[in-house]
Amino acid sequence: MNAAYSTDGQYIHPSILNADFMEIGGELDKIASADSVHVDIMDNHFVPNLTFGPGMVEQIVERSAIPVDAHLMIEDADREAPAFAEAGAASVTFHLEAASAPIKLARDLRRKNTEVGLALRPATAVEPLLDVIGEFDLLLLMTVEPGFGGQSFLESMLPKIRRARRAISEANLEVSIQVDGGVSRETIERCAEAGANVFVAGSAIYRAQDAAEEISALRELARGHGTH
Numbered sequence: 001m002n003a004a005y006s007t008d009g010q011y012i013h014p015s016i017l018n019a020d021f022m023e024i025g026g027e028l029d030k031i032a033s034a035d036s037v038h039v040d041i042m043d044n045h046f047v048p049n050l051t052f053g054p055g056m057v058e059q060i061v062e063r064s065a066i067p068v069d070a071h072l073m074i075e076d077a078d079r080e081a082p083a084f085a086e087a088g089a090a091s092v093t094f095h096l097e098a099a100s101a102p103i104k105l106a107r108d109l110r111r112k113n114t115e116v117g118l119a120l121r122p123a124t125a126v127e128p129l130l131d132v133i134g135e136f137d138l139l140l141l142m143t144v145e146p147g148f149g150g151q152s153f154l155e156s157m158l159p160k161i162r163r164a165r166r167a168i169s170e171a172n173l174e175v176s177i178q179v180d181g182g183v184s185r186e187t188i189e190r191c192a193e194a195g196a197n198v199f200v201a202g203s204a205i206y207r208a209q210d211a212a213e214e215i216s217a218l219r220e221l222a223r224g225h226g227t228h
């Protein structure tokens with residue numbers, strides 16, 4: 001299994017949501033220096049947008065030089081998520097709001113040899129989860145309402161990141177914190193400082209002149225401010 005992330009270090013995961021889907025192979029080549037490719041799975045129910053299924057993920061896994069981080073924004077995660085682990089994603093992240101038995105699902109996914117992430121929409125509180133967070137490899141704190149790339153970063157999520165990081169450290173757990181939405185050169189340092197260590201960036205990377213250069217600039221800013 002290719003580990004998508006570990007808990008020490010700062011990781012950059014470009015999201016291909018705003019890539020050119022007609023040229024997906026070349027778009028993946030552009031981000032080969034990143035740590036993982038973040039693939040947003042949307043079903044037009046959990047969010048008002050529609051993207052890929054497990055078949056496309058399998059092809060991306062085959063074509064990509066780096067591991068695939070699948071972010072499922074789909075209803076009925078309990079039923080749908082295992083297919084993405086079977087497609088070869090190195091990590092599968094599902095939304096708490098879309099799962100009825102998140103711990104059972106996490107354990108089932110782990111048995112399929114994938115790392116497992118739990119995602120929270122911006123208005124979902126992190127406190128009730130702190131006792132179960134050790135069941136996951138990663139906590140994804142959305143910093144925009146999920147559904148589309150190119151939205152503005154929600155500054156109000158910074159205290160949530162800080163509280164989650166504090167609780168994870170106090171419990172001596174090895175859980176990464178991923179931020180997704182509006183992450184750019186302007187916002188990444190504050191996320192790192194608050195305790196995030198995995199950074200998803202879509203439009204910041206795909207709208208840059210040179211994606212590889214943007215990846216290293218983001219990485220450097222994150223490393224300079226990491227608390228973790």
Ligand code: DX5
Binds near residue numbers: 200
């Ligand atoms: C939004 C997706 C993100 C999106 C981020 O629902 O989960 O991964 O692609 O795009 P930017 O970085 O442009 O906000």
Ligand code: ZN
Binds near residue numbers: 015038040071
């Ligand atoms: Zn995402």
